[in-house]
Amino acid sequence: MTVRRPWSGILRPLLERAPDEIDRRSARFAIGRPEGRRLVARLGQAFIGGYNATLRLESLRQVAGQGAAVDPHYRPFFFEGAAMGYLPRGYLFSGFTPKSAERDLLDMHPDYLYLYYVGLGFWLAMRHPRRPGAIERLGEHLNPMYVPLCYDGFGFKVGFFDYPGRPEARRLLDRCPPERRAAIYQGFGRALFFVHMDDEAAFRRERDAAGGEHREDMEFGRSLALAFTGVDRPEIIAEHVAAAPDEAGLRARLTGITWALTARAMNDAAYFRRCVESAPAEWSDLMPGLPALCRKALSESRTYTEWQSRTRNAVSDAYAASRAPAGP
Numbered sequence: 001m002t003v004r005r006p007w008s009g010i011l012r013p014l015l016e017r018a019p020d021e022i023d024r025r026s027a028r029f030a031i032g033r034p035e036g037r038r039l040v041a042r043l044g045q046a047f048i049g050g051y052n053a054t055l056r057l058e059s060l061r062q063v064a065g066q067g068a069a070v071d072p073h074y075r076p077f078f079f080e081g082a083a084m085g086y087l088p089r090g091y092l093f094s095g096f097t098p099k100s101a102e103r104d105l106l107d108m109h110p111d112y113l114y115l116y117y118v119g120l121g122f123w124l125a126m127r128h129p130r131r132p133g134a135i136e137r138l139g140e141h142l143n144p145m146y147v148p149l150c151y152d153g154f155g156f157k158v159g160f161f162d163y164p165g166r167p168e169a170r171r172l173l174d175r176c177p178p179e180r181r182a183a184i185y186q187g188f189g190r191a192l193f194f195v196h197m198d199d200e201a202a203f204r205r206e207r208d209a210a211g212g213e214h215r216e217d218m219e220f221g222r223s224l225a226l227a228f229t230g231v232d233r234p235e236i237i238a239e240h241v242a243a244a245p246d247e248a249g250l251r252a253r254l255t256g257i258t259w260a261l262t263a264r265a266m267n268d269a270a271y272f273r274r275c276v277e278s279a280p281a282e283w284s285d286l287m288p289g290l291p292a293l294c295r296k297a298l299s300e301s302r303t304y305t306e307w308q309s310r311t312r313n314a315v316s317d318a319y320a321a322s323r324a325p326a327g328p
Contacts, residue, residue: 002058008092015088017050019045028164030199039229040194046074050081054089060108067109072271075264076263079112083119087127099141116265117146121153121189132176132184137289148304152187152221159191167256172176183304185214189221216252223256231264231272234279234287241319254319255312265291286322290315
């Protein structure tokens with residue numbers, strides 16, 4: 001049984017966030033098109049709505065019910081926000097702890113597993129903004145395969161909340177354990193999809209400043225964000241892949257869009273199918289099949305890094321085969 005803590009009435013208003021926070025924060029971003037502004041405003045409302053619902057409502061079942069009423073395109077952001085609110089919910093209600101987080105969130109709705117990990121990492125970036133390594137203590141209670149997604153969430157928070165006003169905030173990325181650095185850079189790149197949405201040159205400068213392998217990590221993250229938010233416009237996903245600057249960039253973009261489409265297929269299989277039905281002709285077989293390649297790679301992997309590597313190889317081979325000239 002959920003029991004409210006005696007101080008919850010005082011603490012909850014301090015923990016809640018303004019419904020338009022994401023819209024206001026994005027005002028300084030390089031978003032020139034009205035449709036881009038509307039996209040960020042709506043996904044932001046869904047995200048903050050999920051976070052606040054987890055703090056306000058008596059049960060996670062009620063949170064799931066509120067999420068079910070959100071438009072399918074924006075519903076995953078609601079559940080990501082709900083996961084961000086899980087640990088601070090423990091300040092207001094008894095029984096919500098790091099040990100119970102994964103179990104409770106999956107009981108709330110099992111289809112948003114990846115987004116739950118990202119949301120938990122986002123909260124830790126709010127709670128411990130200078131210590132990405134704080135995720136390791138939470139990770140003791142989570143499936144180790146998905147803990148890197150918490151670092152992705154931390155990197156996204158740095159990129160979306162901190163970096164636009166303080167570019168030096170990106171130095172935080174290198175404070176995380178070396179073996180987690182790829183994931184945190186991927187989250188940072190995902191945030192820069194929004195920050196530099198209509199300023200390709202600015203994104204390239206930040207991507208190139210990362211150097212080495214993190215250049216592709218940031219390309220992966222941006223591609224993931226583009227495909228996840230643009231799943232209803234598969235033609236822009238195809239255009240993004242076709243515009244890859246080189247082979248490494250192509251492989252990173254293919255892996256990023258695959259990660260996004262796999263999450264979308266998990267979140268709402270029917271909505272995913274409706275979206276990719278309108279994929280360009282040369283993508284009509286490949287795009288719907290990318291999640292299956294990703295799931296197969298997961299089943300054959302023991303670590304997150306191996307999962308990404310296997311996925312990258314599988315989707316790159318599939319893409320090359322789809323572009324090979326037909327035989328006589």
